[in-house]
Amino acid sequence: MNRQEKEEYLREYSILKSQGKPFFPYAVAKDSIMAVVVMGVIITLSIVLGAELGPKADPTTTTYVPRPEWYFYFLFELLRIIKPNWLVPLATLGIPTICLILLFLLPFFDRGPERRPEKRPIATTLGIFVIAAMAYLTYLGASAGSPNSIELATPASVKQSGGTMLAQFEAGRQVAAQSGCLACHKFGENGNAGPGPPLTDVGRNLPAGAISRTLINPTPPMPSFKDLPKEKFDNLVVFLSQLK
Amino acid sequence: MKLKLPAPPIPASLKSPPRRPDEERPSKVEGAKEAGISAVDWVDERTSLSGGVRWMLFRKVPRGTNWAYTLGSATMFAFLNQAMTGVFLAMYYDPSATNAYESARYITNEAFLGEFVRGMHKWGSTVMVVLVFLHMGRTFFWGAYKYPRELNWVVGAVLLVLTMLMSFTGYLLPFDQKSYWATIVGVNINGTGPLVGPYLNDFLLAGPDFGATTLSRFYAIHMLLVPGLIAALIGAHLYLVARLGTTAPPWLKAEKNPELRKESV
Numbered sequence: 233m234n235r236q237e238k239e240e241y242l243r244e245y246s247i248l249k250s251q252g253k254p255f256f257p258y259a260v261a262k263d264s265i266m267a268v269v270v271m272g273v274i275i276t277l278s279i280v281l282g283a284e285l286g287p288k289a290d291p292t293t294t295t296y297v298p299r300p301e302w303y304f305y306f307l308f309e310l311l312r313i314i315k316p317n318w319l320v321p322l323a324t325l326g327i328p329t330i331c332l333i334l335l336f337l338l339p340f341f342d343r344g345p346e347r348r349p350e351k352r353p354i355a356t357t358l359g360i361f362v363i364a365a366m367a368y369l370t371y372l373g374a375s376a377g378s379p380n381s382i383e384l385a386t387p388a389s390v391k392q393s394g395g396t397m398l399a400q401f402e403a404g405r406q407v408a409a410q411s412g413c414l415a416c417h418k419f420g421e422n423g424n425a426g427p428g429p430p431l432t433d434v435g436r437n438l439p440a441g442a443i444s445r446t447l448i449n450p451t452p453p454m455p456s457f458k459d460l461p462k463e464k465f466d467n468l469v470v471f472l473s474q475l476k
Numbered sequence: 477m478k479l480k481l482p483a484p485p486i487p488a489s490l491k492s493p494p495r496r497p498d499e500e501r502p503s504k505v506e507g508a509k510e511a512g513i514s515a516v517d518w519v520d521e522r523t524s525l526s527g528g529v530r531w532m533l534f535r536k537v538p539r540g541t542n543w544a545y546t547l548g549s550a551t552m553f554a555f556l557n558q559a560m561t562g563v564f565l566a567m568y569y570d571p572s573a574t575n576a577y578e579s580a581r582y583i584t585n586e587a588f589l590g591e592f593v594r595g596m597h598k599w600g601s602t603v604m605v606v607l608v609f610l611h612m613g614r615t616f617f618w619g620a621y622k623y624p625r626e627l628n629w630v631v632g633a634v635l636l637v638l639t640m641l642m643s644f645t646g647y648l649l650p651f652d653q654k655s656y657w658a659t660i661v662g663v664n665i666n667g668t669g670p671l672v673g674p675y676l677n678d679f680l681l682a683g684p685d686f687g688a689t690t691l692s693r694f695y696a697i698h699m700l701l702v703p704g705l706i707a708a709l710i711g712a713h714l715y716l717v718a719r720l721g722t723t724a725p726p727w728l729k730a731e732k733n734p735e736l737r738k739e740s741v
C-alpha cells in the first residue's frame with residue numbers, strides 16, 4: 233500500500249467506525265455468549281469423553297505406538313510420508329520452519345490494499361490449499377497404522393500348519409517389530425527402505441540356518457542379535473524363514 | 477425496636493454536617509450506591525484507571541461487526557479456562573519421574589471431581605487450538621493483517637507458536653505410555669532441526685537424554701514460562717486491538733455521510 237492507499241483506508245475505516253456501536257455492551261454481549269458456548273463445549277467434552285490415563289510410561293518397551301495429540305498429526309505424517317533419509321530433516325523441521333517464517337512475515341510481503349478474499353485469488357487459494365493439506369495429513373495420520381508394527385499377512389502355509397508353528401511365527405513377528413529391525417529394513421509396507429535390504433521375502437533366498445548366522449554374526453552396520461533370549465531368537469528365525 | 481450504635485469518637489471536622497430538617501433521609505439503595513461510587517472514586521483518584529477502562533470498553537467497533545469477531549475473545553476464554561483448571565491440577569500434580577504417574581492417577585481416580593477438571597483441561601486445550609486456528613483463519617481470509625495491523629498479526633503468530641508449545645509440553649505430564657513415547661518422538665524430530673535443533677533439545681530435556689529432571693523442566697515450561705508469555709502477549713495483542721480498532725468486514729464500503737455529499741455537489 234502506498235501512502236495514498238493508506239490514507240484512503242484510514243479515512244474509510246474512520247467512517248465505518250463512527251457508524252458502529254460501542255464495544256460495551258454490544259460486542260461484549262456477543263463475546264459473553266460465545267464464552268458461555270465455549271465453556272459449555274469444554275464441559276460437555278469433559279463429561280462425555282472424560283480424561284483417560286493409559287498405562288504408566290515404560291522407557292524399556294519398544295512396541296509402544298507413539299501418538300501425539302491429534303492436532304500434531306499433520307507434522308507427524310509429514311515425517312512418515314517423506315522417506316529418503318536425506319530429506320527427513322527437511323520434512324520434519326525444514327518445511328514447518330519455512331511455513332512458520334512465511335506466516336510471521338505474511339503482512340510484510342502481502343501488502344496490497346485489497347482485503348476481500350475473492351479479490352485476492354493467490355492468498356485465498358494458498359490459504360485454502362494449506363488448510364486442505366493439513367486436513368489431509370491429519371486424516372492420514374489418524375488412520376495410519378503403527379510405525380512399530382509389521383502388518384505383513386501371515387502366509388497361508390503357516391496358517392495351515394497352525395499350532396506351534398503359527399504361535400512361533402506370530403511371536404517372531406513381535407520380536408522383529410520390537411527389536412528395531414524396521415529402522416533399517418522394510419517388511420512389506422512397514423519400515424525404512426535402507427540401509428539393509430528389504431526382508432519382505434527373506435525366507436525365499438535364505439534358509440533358517442543362514443538367517444540365524446546373519447543375526448549372530450552380521451556384516452556391519454547391522455548390530456548382532458546374539459544376546460536375544462534363546463526363545464525370542466528362535467521365534468525370530470522362524471518368522472523370518474517363513475517370509476516367502 | 478431500633479438499635480442505636482454509639483457514635484464513633486471522631487473529630488468534628490470529619491463528621492458529616494447534621495441533616496437539615498427539610499432534607500430527606502437518603503434511601504438505603506442510594507446510600508449503597510453512594511458508597512460504591514465513592515469506593516471507585518477512591519481507587520480512581522489514586523490510579524486513574526477509569527480513563528483506560530473507558531478507552532477499552534467504550535471505543536466503537538465498526539458497522540458490520542459480527543460473530544466471526546468473537547473468535548479471538550473465545551480463544552482468550554479457552555486460555556482462561558486452561559489457567560483456572562491448571563491451578564487445580566497443580567495442587568495435586570508432582571513433576572518427578574517416580575511420582576508423576578501416580579499423582580496423575582490420583583487426580584483422575586480419587587480426587588474430588590478430579591477427572592472432570594482434568595478433562596476440562598485436556599479438552600480445553602483442543603478447543604483452544606481449534607479456536608486459535610479459526611481466529612487466525614478469519615484474520616487471514618479477511619485481510620485483517622494488512623496496514624495498520626501488521627504488528628498485531630506478528631504478535632498473534634507468536635501466540636500461535638506458544639499455544640502449540642503449551643500443548644506439546646503438557647502432553648508429557650501425565651507420564652503414561654502415550655505421553656512418554658509421543659514426547660520422545662517429538663523431541664527426536666526437534667533434534668534433527670537445522671542448527672539450533674540439538675541445542676533446543678538439550679534445553680528441553682535438561683541434558684542430552686530424557687532424564688530425571690526432564691519432567692520438571694517440561695512442567696516449569698508448561699506452567700510458568702509459556703503461560704506467562706502468553707498472558708503478556710495477549711495483553712499486547714488486546715492493546716493493539718483497542719488502539720487500532722477491529723477491522724470492518726472487507727465487503728463493507730463506507731457510505732459517505734449524506735450531509736457531506738450534499739455539500740460537495
Ligand code: HEM
Pocket residue numbers: 544545546547548549550551552555608611612615620621625628629630631632633634635636639706710713714717721722723724
Ligand atoms: C492466544 C491466542 C489469541 C488470542 C487470545 C487472540 C485474541 C484476539 C482478540 C480478542 C482480538 C479482537 C478481534 C477478534 O476477536 O477477532 C484479536 C484480533 C486479532 N488477532 Fe488475535 N488472538 C490470538 C491469536 C492470534 C493469532 C494466532 C493470529 C494470527 C497469526 C492473530 C491475529 C489477529 C489479528 C490480525 C487481529 C486484528 C483483527 C481485526 O482487527 O479484525 N491472533 N485477537
